[in-house]
Amino acid sequence: MTKKAIIYLHGFNSASLDVHGELLVSKDKLQVMHDFCTQHDIVFFTPNVDYRDFKTIVEDMLFEWNQFLDRGYDVVFMGSSMGGFSSEYLALKTGCCAIMINPALSPSSLLPQFVGVEANYETGQPYQWQQSHCEQYIPYEQELAASEQSIKRTLLLDMADELIDAQMTLEKYRDRARVETFQGGSHSFEHMREALSMVEQVVFLESLTE
Amino acid sequence: MKAIDDLLNYHAKEGAGQSDPFAADQPVFGQPPGLTDVKLLRVLTT
Secondary structure, three states: OOEEEEEEEOOOOOOOEOOOOOEOOOOHHHHHHHHHHHHOOEEEEOOOOOOOOHHHHHHHHHHHHHHHHHOOEEEEEEEEOHHHHHHHHHHHHHOOEEEEEOOOOOHHHHHHHHOOOOEOOOOOOEOOOOHHHHHOOHHHHHHHHHOOOOOOEEEEEEOOOOOOOHHHHHHHHOOOOEEEEEOOOOOOOOOHHHHHHHHHHHHHOHHHHO | OHHHHHHHHHHHOOOOOOOOOOOOOOOOOOOOOOOOHHHHHHHHHO
16 A cells, blocks of 8 residues: 655644654644554654745645655645645645645735734744735735646635634635535634544545546 | 746656655654755754
8 A cells, every 4th residue: 555644734823843843742633633643654744834934835845745755655735724725735736635624715815914923822932924924925825716727625624713714715615625514613623533534535545546 | 936846847857756865764743754954953943
């Protein structure tokens, strides 16, 4: 059986690893994904990324994608919020599957409310978020919107997301993605365990059709 | 966008996919395959 890898990207100004490079197991969905991947012999690659420089994120993740391909892995891109947006873009570029958790629909519109943020929510590291960082996303959003290429998307939505209107997300993707909705929850997503069967399907079934 | 294009075309180049850039077994998470220490440091500190 082909080896499997998930490249998982965290959300805006968040982190997957602490300052020592250890997985932030206090984040329930990361712990659940880590356990799931260990159980199924899937490499779970979840670096910290800096959304002030999206081009570098894309380049770094494509580099990793190439490394995994070199070793015979099937790769699935997965992420939460901004990580969901990133996963969709990387899936567009690579043809891989994307699992998007409460994804950011339009970072250039969503992120200006965070201008002035001065520290990473998870690690506490000093951080400056500026308007120019928001605007860098416009061409990527336009590229996604203009593309007629089929993208293998799976969306996981908590309908009580307090940051992004889940109903709007549902309307946008209803006809072009497999969407699994969960009542309640929040933007941080509180149904990772319930969503694992869907993740398993994507990793072990859909990626075979690439 | 040249770097992105180069990365996307990597597997179309002759010889690509035949190298073995991994010296050790895969970690479950943390340091990714092929990521240099310098690069990892940048990822973790930004």
